[in-house]
Amino acid sequence: MNHTVTPERIMQIGMGFWASKTLLSAVELGLFTTLGHEELSAAQLGEQLCIHPRAGDDFLDALVSLGLLDRTGNGDGARYRNTNETGLFLDKHSPAYMGGILEMANARLYGFWGNLTEALRTGRPQNEAKIGGDFFGALYNDEARLGAFLAGMQGLQFGNHSALLEKVDLSGAATFCDVGGANGALCALVAQRYPQLHATTFDLPAVGDFARRHAEAMGVANRVTVVDGDFFVDKFPQADVIVLGNVLHDWDEEGKQALIDKAYDALNAGGRLIAIENVIDDDRRHNTFGLLMSLNMLIELEGGFDYTGAQFDRWCSNAGFELTEIVPLAGPGSAAIAYK
Numbered sequence: 290m291n292h293t294v295t296p297e298r299i300m301q302i303g304m305g306f307w308a309s310k311t312l313l314s315a316v317e318l319g320l321f322t323t324l325g326h327e328e329l330s331a332a333q334l335g336e337q338l339c340i341h342p343r344a345g346d347d348f349l350d351a352l353v354s355l356g357l358l359d360r361t362g363n364g365d366g367a368r369y370r371n372t373n374e375t376g377l378f379l380d381k382h383s384p385a386y387m388g389g390i391l392e393m394a395n396a397r398l399y400g401f402w403g404n405l406t407e408a409l410r411t412g413r414p415q416n417e418a419k420i421g422g423d424f425f426g427a428l429y430n431d432e433a434r435l436g437a438f439l440a441g442m443q444g445l446q447f448g449n450h451s452a453l454l455e456k457v458d459l460s461g462a463a464t465f466c467d468v469g470g471a472n473g474a475l476c477a478l479v480a481q482r483y484p485q486l487h488a489t490t491f492d493l494p495a496v497g498d499f500a501r502r503h504a505e506a507m508g509v510a511n512r513v514t515v516v517d518g519d520f521f522v523d524k525f526p527q528a529d530v531i532v533l534g535n536v537l538h539d540w541d542e543e544g545k546q547a548l549i550d551k552a553y554d555a556l557n558a559g560g561r562l563i564a565i566e567n568v569i570d571d572d573r574r575h576n577t578f579g580l581l582m583s584l585n586m587l588i589e590l591e592g593g594f595d596y597t598g599a600q601f602d603r604w605c606s607n608a609g610f611e612l613t614e615i616v617p618l619a620g621p622g623s624a625a626i627a628y629k
């Protein structure tokens with residue numbers, strides 16, 4: 290067999306930021322929202338989005354070639370429209386809009402990742418904290434930005450939440466608690482799916498009203514309780530199922546163990562802890578997104594890191610759990626489940 294060695298993959302990854310920033314700028318400009326359900330020419334889009342004529346065709350056709358726009362016709366007759374994916378997830382009028390996380394990536398992470406080498410050398414965060422700022426503190430004092438951030442996280446977990454409902458049977462549970470449940474998106478989905486179940490979303494007080502409004506909007510306010518609290522200070526609400534979604538990876542090993550211990554204490558006998566994260570494969574070779582997410586924790590936080598199923602198993606066993614398993618969800622996401 291003739292294995293030709295080419296630099297193609299190296300160049301694709303090395304210049305990967307070209308494609309990434311093209312998408313992030315499209316989100317920043319509101320391209321997908323402007324298109325909505327319409328088909329527009331490059332000239333119309335250029336005028337509405339204030340794109341210089343020199344840049345428009347290449348920008349739009351690059352997005353076509355990336356599979357992020359559809360186009361009919363060529364040249365002056367070309368008309369652009371959203372793909373099924375961009376129409377669903379990147380049009381602000383869609384209920385499944387997940388552009389908030391990309392807006393945040395564009396405004397913050399894209400620049401901070403430019404300092405990855407410094408993070409690798411120092412082990413220190415490279416975000417606002419580096420110059421004495423407090424992104425998360427400021428975020429929780431700004432209702433509009435907090436709402437966008439929570440919606441962004443909801444978008445990021447949308448695929449995992451849908452897959453969880455398909456793959457993990459909760460029909461035997463009477464009570465469910467999402468710790469660090471943000472705007473209560475998962476609790477609302479679970480309450481809609483399981484009429485027998487009462488769900489509680491537990492998060493910091495600043496987040497509570499977002500969750501209350503979301504439960505109302507989803508028509509499940511009578512079966513979703515919103516509890517305000519601090520998960521390092523307060524006891525977790527008692528439940529048959531406790532979820533920690535993208536929470537454990539925010540903390541160092543001591544913090545992770547403390548949260549798992551508290552989950553064990555709050556679970557009813559026979560209950561389950563479900564961590565929904567980009568769990569890294571035990572070999573640490575394959576889940577690229579999970580490994581890069583862990584580097585993102587290095588950029589953003591003092592001690593956070595993503596972890597393997599084997600690490601999750603060890604911490605859960607320390608806490609007293611009987612058994613753990615990993616259930617793959619959407620793409621790089623998994624449910625790491627520990628049984629009491």
Ligand SMILES: C[S@@+](CC[C@H](N)C(=O)[O-])C[C@H]1O[C@@H](n2cnc3c(N)ncnc32)[C@H](O)[C@@H]1O
Binds near residue numbers: 446470471491492533
């Ligand atoms: C990365 S977000 C994950 C949100 C959601 N579970 C998900 O899967 O998308 C972390 C959540 O933990 C919450 N959180 C952070 N520190 C907390 C604390 N000390 N007590 C309670 N919630 C906290 C945040 O407000 C945020 O909603």
